[in-house]
Amino acid sequence: MSERVTRTKRATDTRAVAPDALPPSATFEFVETSGIELHTLVAGDDADPPVFCLHGFPEFWYGWRSQIAPLVDAGYRVIVPDQRGYNRSDKPDGVDAYTIDAMVADLVGLFDAFGYDSAQVVGHDWGGAVAWQTLVEHPDRIERGVTMNIPHPDVFLQYVAERPSQLRRSWYMFFFQLPKVAEVAWRADDWRGLRWFVDTSNRPDTWDDRTLERYKRAWSRPGAFTGMLNWYRALIQGDSPEPASWTVEPETLLIWGREDPYLHPEMAAASADRCANGRVEPIEDATHWVQHEASARVNDLLVDFLE
Template identity: 50%
Template sequence: MNHTFVETNGIRLHVVQAGPVDGPLLILLHGFPEFWYGWKRQIEPLAAAGYQVWVPDQRGYNLSDKPAGIEAYTIDTLAADVVGLIERAGQQKAVLVGHDWGAAVAWWTAATYPDRVERLVVMNVPHPAVMKRFVSRDLGQMRRSWYIGFFQLPKLPEWLSSLGDWSMLARTLRKSSRRGTFSEADLQQYKTAWGQPGALRAMINWYRATLQKPPKRSPRIRIIVPTLLIWGAQDQFLKRDMAQPSIDLCDNGRLVFLEQATHWVQHEEADRVNTLLLEFLQ
């Protein structure tokens, strides 16, 4: 793997690259509170299959730039970052694979820039229209999404998250995943990333922007690119009821439930996820 920095959309992103430089471009987009390392079990198999794999630390995370202000983290801006990466790779299109917030960015990119997306793979996050509907109307999902409201508070979430050697974030990863999913060595990698200057505030600003800075673009509701939705059924944060309505909004979509997996599906079921990815792409 090659670690480099790529200029895109007015900022500089740290990007891990692997695979042949003349292979089809595939971009892996991590979520909260991860960074490129969250795809460590997918990078090599995808590169070995012939893909030019780019895995950015998304803006605000780890070694990438962390612009100030909530407005720097709108979903429109995050999607534009991805398009910028595709352009910097010298490609017209890319395969997008996203998990958690990375899946939200992948959905939005496919909706607003369908000509830039070859294929779309999203994990454990619903279509944005479905998410909006459930968060505003479904009591069960509203309870599960309590932390989105908590993250709107100024300064307090950053302070609490950093206490006790990042114990709140580390405990959240451990308690919401299958036992043994995140080792002590893994958590140390995450703590180093969370401790980068300005990282924690920038990471939380993604959540603030989603409520305080709604998107200006009005994308089409239907997703016209081929789409695979992988969903760990034991997700504590997002109800599985949102999965089927999401794939119903895709012209060419497939939904796969992994019944024993949690929200952290690409960690817990890496071999199965990798097989599904390669089958769908090839």
């Protein structure tokens, strides 16, 4: 356990963001972990087994709004942080503050802050990358892991290096390396660039105007968009961690929307092969934003697997 951990319940207006989606038990806390504070939703009974849900780019806790109540109803305590750099969480300066090792430390610190030696973890996109890395480096801290539309880190590096088609699909990661240029270009004209990015990668009804307005408020918080982009900058500019073994020991479920325009679907099976006990559940008509577009199916898979 960490020597000093802090959880502070401070009033925020975030409950108003999704009053119809959140269970009555939902509260928001600012939780200290690895030297920063993460704004965190907590729902369910304290005595229930914990499930941590980690969002990706360009979302925040709200990206799990369709999963929170069903998981609570299934008997889990659901803990959903805004990850560092996002929405109401701290946004430390500098690219070095956004390495994957820093994100893993945040998650392990959250476990400690809530008093858990281990927990189950669900991650989408970058949240899935944090889950993968924690599964590899701290297998004793994760009981089961679920990743959604994000490959095992070694598989991703292999595909980028060996498959030009995957390199082309990852074009935005390289555009994000341009300091200030990416920030200015994508937030201009009421976030036209970022709205185009999400609108062209999902089904037409995935994010309505009301949802996009909520996301734009999160993106517009001071320092947020630079913090969000720094995840990508640290990935390319920083040193990639090299664990002693890339094999994932805890039981792992890969949920994969097969219409993802960013990632080769073959990476799902290749990632499962890196797991001692892994399986893939493809969802044929879903894109990268699988937990939004196929929420009922995703929820059924989660409840079945986590039990």
